[in-house]
Amino acid sequence: MSTVADLIFDDVVRDILLGAIRPRDHISERDLVARFGVSRTPVREALKRLFERGFVDSGPKGVAIVAEIDPEELRSLYDLRIELEGYAAGLTVENISNAQIDELNRINKRFAAALADRDLMRMLDVRAEFHALTSSATKNKWLAQILVMLRDKAYTVRHWHWQDADRANQTRKIHEEMVQALRRRDAQIYRELVVQQIEAAIISYEGQLRARPRIVSSESEARKRTVSRLSSAQGSESGLNRDAAPTEKKRRTRATIE
Incomplete structure (x- = not known):
């Protein structure tokens, strides 16, 4: 049976795979707590797994940064x-x-x-x-x-x-x-x-x-984009109630492919 940490990990990985969270974007513990409405413990476990699997690197003050491969x-x-x-x-x-x-x-x-x-x-x-x-x-x-x-x-x-x-x-x-x-x-x-x-x-x-040339946004732009994205579901979610999330993700996914 999946744990809360499993669900958070899977959700963030899917966002990375879909391009919703891009290389060099910041993923903060605080943002994930707000997004999922959970305590810091499962969020820290999910972040630890993201580091171990190579999805993120450690940035300033320990902030997770989505890895970019040379x-x-x-x-x-x-x-x-x-x-x-x-x-x-x-x-x-x-x-x-x-x-x-x-x-x-x-x-x-x-x-x-x-x-x-x-x-x-x-x-x-x-x-x-x-x-x-x-x-x-x-x-x-x-x-x-x-x-x-x-x-x-x-x-x-x-x-x-x-x-x-x-x-x-x-x-x-x-x-x-x-x-x-x-x-x-x-x-x-x-x-x-x-x-x-x-x-x-x-x-x-x-x-x-x-x-095409490689475009890398500034850290401040990346932070603003990430905070906006991770906070978007806060108003519509309660705890781990993600009933609205699949609809939004499906809409975003179709737009990505089309």
Whole structure:
């Protein structure tokens, strides 16, 4: 069962993945307390987890700042991902069960439905399920944990790559081909598809970096934007009552993709 800290962590991570909270934005303990209407204890636990997973760095006076990965570091990260995911692909083909393959097919259909709705948050959640299953199918828990960690570190690339509906639809098609390759137990084709989708994401991200100048707002502008965003729900939320939040998030998500 999810704890209050889990809910806060998940909510902030989703905002980062959706681009609602951007690299170098500040996330303060006080703002999160106001947003969720909870005590400081679960907020501190959620922030601690954000630091541990690499989503935020420590700024002045301990304020959490959303991490920004250097392009060269990002390329190194993806080179490592390609090596490890390629290795894991062989283990997945060898060990995955027919029931798990059927589940992957169902997950991909849910991804298609989320894509049709232009719901980026659902797309991210469903795709995470797809890759969590293929990772666990390796039967190597240490490798599976490392793969999840590296994917988390690549959140900026995933967000960029999936803002374009055509690229997201291409991912859906690749996943269909992956499921078919797994049914045939075709390790070579499956490995090629895994590497193909990883390379496509980093190449498209690097392309947009070259195409336009990088704009970084000042700390004061970032702080004002973050405070405004995190405080927006305060008037409509009571404790952890988030009935209104999904509607606002869905509206924001659709605007992001469109």
